[in-house]
Amino acid sequence: xxxxxxxxxxxxxxxxxxxxxxxxxxxxxxxxxxxxxxxxxxxxxxxxxxxxxxxxxxxxxxxxxxxxxxxxxxxxxxxxxxxxxxxxxxxxxxxxxxxxxxxxxxxxxxxxxxxxxxxxxxxxxxxxxxxxxxxxxxxxxxxxxxxxxxxxxxxxxxxxxxxxxxxxxxxxxxxxxxxxxxxxxxxxxxxxxxxxxxxxxxxxxxxxxxxxxxxxxxxxxxxxxxxxxxxxxxxxxxxxxxxxxxxxxxxxxxxxxxxxxxxxxxxx
Numbered sequence: 001x002x003x004x005x006x007x008x009x010x011x012x013x014x015x016x017x018x019x020x021x022x023x024x025x026x027x028x029x030x031x032x033x034x035x036x037x038x039x040x041x042x043x044x045x046x047x048x049x050x051x052x053x054x055x056x057x058x059x060x061x062x063x064x065x066x067x068x069x070x071x072x073x074x075x076x077x078x079x080x081x082x083x084x085x086x087x088x089x090x091x092x093x094x095x096x097x098x099x100x101x102x103x104x105x106x107x108x109x110x111x112x113x114x115x116x117x118x119x120x121x122x123x124x125x126x127x128x129x130x131x132x133x134x135x136x137x138x139x140x141x142x143x144x145x146x147x148x149x150x151x152x153x154x155x156x157x158x159x160x161x162x163x164x165x166x167x168x169x170x171x172x173x174x175x176x177x178x179x180x181x182x183x184x185x186x187x188x189x190x191x192x193x194x195x196x197x198x199x200x201x202x203x204x205x206x207x208x209x210x211x212x213x214x215x216x217x218x219x220x221x222x223x224x225x226x227x228x229x230x231x232x233x234x235x236x237x238x239x240x241x242x243x244x245x246x247x248x249x250x251x252x253x254x255x256x257x258x259x260x261x262x263x264x265x266x267x268x
Contacts, residue, residue, distance in 0.1 A: 001160050001227055003034040004253040010260060014154060016105075016145040018094040018138025019208075021160070022118040026079065026111055031088035040078070042242050066124055072116055079112035087111065092152060093118050094138030094145045095130070103141045104133050105148055121204055143212030146222040156267050158260065159223045160249075161216050163209045164232040224263050227256050 002024065005012065017025035027037050084091060085108040093106040093114040106114045109130075117128040118138045128135045142148070146157045198206075216226070229252040234241055 014090040016092040029087035029091035082111040095135040096140040
């Protein structure tokens, strides 16, 4: 999305993001060229897939299922010593405070730590203590932070919403639609019941997504143009689909360009 907007000469004066959106926003805010931005995101996406498949990073689940050590190191390498208040483009990182139940917007401090905190899925990654707040994923309360941008002075807001209206991965498949190995397991009653339910990652992610759907609708009046890539058929746990996801984002953005240009002229 950002790549197409920049190529078309549409400037982005400030950005905000929660969860994975904070990662993309941070990479852009640091001033990375559009092409490098996509390349870096692909590298991080591939690395994230490897980390989630690494059983050594799993934790005895008292507060979190994953230790997150490797993801922390990846972010530290990617963001180095960057600070939120020193980025080329102002960025606001959205998190959720478990103590107050309120949204917390980070506008200063270590950028890497901020985006890692904003993506700390409850139950999957450990919460972060930050200035007396116990913070988790910003998407719990605000997945599409249009209101944050308005409060920070934005007169025109382009929102990117990647939440599908319907989660097709939860729909039960017929016996002929699953793989051979799964069909064999289905012959065992205990495994058949186990395979009927989505895994913990999918359940938590979809729970946040459902919340995000209602949030984006509630903020509709604050959004000038919403870009919504068609990614209903993509699996967020399939880390080999990055190129297709990028293509879907580019297509959705190009389709929105006429509306963006028209509304920009009206706002001048």
